[in-house]
Structure formats: C-alpha cells, structure tokens
Amino acid sequence: MGSIEAARKEANGSLTEKKPCVVFVLGGPGSGKGTQCANIVQHFGYTHLSAGDLLRAEIKSGSENGTMIQNMIKEGKIVPSEVTIKLLQKAMLESGNDKFLIDGFPRNEENRAAFEAVTKIEPAFVLFFNCPEEEMERRLLNRNQGREDDNIETIRKRFKVFLESSLPVIEYYNAKGKVREIDAAKSIEDVFEDVKVIFTPKEEQVATA
Template identity: 60%
Template sequence: MWRRFAHLSLSISRTKLRSLQDPTVLKLINTFSFDAGNDGVASSKKPFITFVLGGPGSGKGTQCEKIASTFGFAHLSAGELLREEMSSHSENGELIRNVIKEGKIVPSAITISLIKKSINLATCDKILIDGFPRSEENRIAFEKIIGVEPDLVIFFECPEEEMVKRILGRNQGRIDDNMETIRKRLKVFEDLNMPVVEHYSSKGIVHKITATGTVDEIFERVRQVFASLRPKLCLEH
C-alpha cells in the first residue's frame, strides 16, 4: 500500500505539493522518505507494525501512549478510530454505534479502511495498532487487504475482575463501559480475540506482559521488550 502510494505521490514534484500548503498533503509528504534510484523508481520503507492486544480495560491505550512517546511510535487505536467515525455522522456511524453498544465486532472492511487511512497519514514508520485485530476474521482480512503481517504482538494479560474495575472507573462516557456490555465484551474477548493471540503465539511473535501493578511497573516490562528491539528498529531512548 505504502509502495503504491509512494508511486502516486512521486508523480507530482514534492516542491509543488508543498506549495499547496494543505495540512493533509504536508502530512503525507512527511510520511514517506523516498529513495529514488537511478531508474527514477521510488521505494519506501515498509512500516514496522506492532499489534497491541489484551482484554477490555487491560491497559492497552494507557501503555500505547507511553510506548509512543518513549519509543517514537505512531499510536492508532482501532476503538478510537471507530468512535470518531461514529461521531462524524458518516454512513456507517449508526452501525458502528449499535455494534459497540452490543460489545460485538465491527465488520472488518470498515475498521481496516480506517486503519489504512491512518497508516497513510502517520508521520512515522513505526506503528502501534491498539485493539485490533479482534477476531481471526479481522486478522485474515488485514493481512489480505494491507498485505503485511505484524512484526510484533504485545499481549496484556490481566485478570477479569481487575479489567472490570478499571473500566467502571474509566469515566469517559463510553456507551460500552457499563456492566451489561462489559460482560459481552469479556465473552467476545475469550471467544474471538484470544484465537488471534494464539495464532501469533504459534508464530513466535507474541510478547505476553503481566498487566497488573501500577502503570509504571507495567511499562517497565513493556520497555524491556522494545529496548531489546533497539538494534532492529533505531528506537529512541
């Protein structure tokens, strides 16, 4: 996808694009570092993709913010993207609202289209995808449409009672942070999310993190995983 996009972008000169002064265009220019060879063919780097998985309330969003700021990743939360889409009164808004309220999983085509747009807009090539894929169907569709597998999967393991306590204390006015929907989300997590974790575990790319303790204690465990990737990734810190 990024490769296709790089080709498209190169057909207009970067200077001309800059002169448009469109913030979206500027963001897109900054996304890709082009390396035009002698034949003028552009190549761009494939992003390093990390899926961040875990039950509802396990601390994915909290830890992703810390990973993003410490190690220079772009943080894409699938749930946030869906909530934004829901609030934008788009044609899928009502469907998304109903699915989230029921604790179910939004059709892959919708979620992947939002993720794809965000990857294209990301200003760096290290990407955290928070809370996706949530089912084997999501995973297979992502790998087919986007054409890549993740480089790394972080899985936050947290006892149910702790997740419930955290969600009930979250206070973000979410339509799914109530006991009735939480019960449904926990079942979806066990039945549909866990097979994704198992799939990637069999590929040896899952780092399981014990997600109890303070935010800083958990981040220390996470930090060690990313620190060990430093040579591969040119990570900050």
C-alpha cells in the same frame, strides 16, 4: 470500481515500500492498553492508532462512509474488516511515520486474515496485556463510578466477547512466536518497565545492562 481498486493498490504500494513496523496491541477492557500505548508513543516514537477512535472520527466527519458505519453500529452489526482496515491504512499513510501501535484490532480471526491480505503487512509482534478478570473488573468499576449493578453485567459481557474473539488471534501469533505477553495486573510503572524491555533493541539492552 476501477478507481477504488487503483487507490487501494496505490495505498498498499506506498505503505509496503515504507515497510512499516506494526505492533498489534491486545488486551481485555481495563487491562491498561491505552495508558501503556501513550507511554510507548512518548518513549519510542510510535504512532498509536485505535481502531475504535478511527471509526468514531469517521462517523463524526459526517462522510458517507461514516453514516454507513453509524447505521451498522446502531443495528448491532459488526463493521466489515475492510472498512476498518482502509481507515487504518489512510491514518498510517497520513502520519508520515513508519512505526505503529494498532490498538483493539484485530478483534477476531477474520479481522486478522483480512488485515494481512489487504495490507500485505504482518505485525512485528503482538503486545498482549494479560490481566485477570477480577482486576480488570475492579479497575473498570472504579473508573465508571456509576451504578455498579448495571455496569457489572456489561463489563462481564465485554470480557466474554474479548476472550471468545481475540484469544484465537493471540493463539495464531503465539504459534509463530510473535506474542509478547505482559503481566498487566502490576502497577502502571512496573508494567511499563516490562514494556520497555520489549521495545528496547537488544544491543541497547546489553549496553545499559
């Protein structure tokens, strides 16, 4: 066990020395998070880390850890926060960057508390893509082009889970003045204009105003 603990300390040591800038990206399914994260990466040099993608990649790798994750998902269990956080830490260290968009995490209060406890990193802010349910539903149905009857049920369940688990995280950071809310119902271009204002340093905004 000692070596795992030592490795964790070492990973934390090198991460905290870097003092990385972490932005949590939250929004319901269909709120356009992925599209906007790609834009932020291109324009502002962030590294985009999706918790879901990292878990899927770990499963694909066939590692012992991946098999455990796969079994948990199959059994309908939630993957422990620590597992996801370790994957995020590893990806952050390997990227060589010090600016990160963490997408789809923390999904709930327990994730949030574990992330701060394990990494000793507090996010610079939370980028919250707020989109009305009807709009997200419309986008997802257009994207899926499948049988609407079975899709709509699944989509509504996903909204419900998002609201119940993620809103407490948004409220927690809102109380600390760390939430930057975006009206995600607008067009992709208009949403990105709002995003740019948030990511552009104040002094540059003044210079270009």
